[in-house]
Amino acid sequence: MAKPSPVITGLRCRCYKCGEGKVFDGYLKLKPACEVCGEDYAKSDTGDGPAFFVMFLALILFGPFFFLLPLAPWPMWGLVTGFIVLAVVMLAFIFWILPPFKAVLLNLQLANKAAPAEFED
Numbered sequence: 109m110a111k112p113s114p115v116i117t118g119l120r121c122r123c124y125k126c127g128e129g130k131v132f133d134g135y136l137k138l139k140p141a142c143e144v145c146g147e148d149y150a151k152s153d154t155g156d157g158p159a160f161f162v163m164f165l166a167l168i169l170f171g172p173f174f175f176l177l178p179l180a181p182w183p184m185w186g187l188v189t190g191f192i193v194l195a196v197v198m199l200a201f202i203f204w205i206l207p208p209f210k211a212v213l214l215n216l217q218l219a220n221k222a223a224p225a226e227f228e229d
């Protein structure tokens with residue numbers, strides 16, 4: 109059986125090794141280990157990486173609209189409504205994309221055996 113891609117399994121929020129076990133126990137809390145193959149997730153730590161990349165992507169996608177919206181010839185209530193709608197859409201996008209993004213980074217870290225640098229004396 110071919111080893112599943114860490115990116116594809118991450119987008120599905122599944123284990124990089126077996127492609128079946130779920131990575132999260134809740135919204136973003138990692139399970140201690142894979143429920144199917146027993147792969148230990150505790151040795152991995154994605155830190156702030158997923159949040160940084162997702163916020164950066166959201167900035168690129170939604171940032172221009174926050175600057176262009178005030179240029180619209182709308183009354184004040186229309187602008188306020190536009191800002192609220194834009195903010196809600198952006199937050200929904202962020203909350204939607206954050207778990208798969210974290211799972212992709214986790215899977216890439218585990219599949220490539222990434223670890224902090226160790227120096228010999």
Ligand SMILES: [Zn+2]
Binds near residue numbers: 125126127128146147
């Ligand atoms: Zn697994």
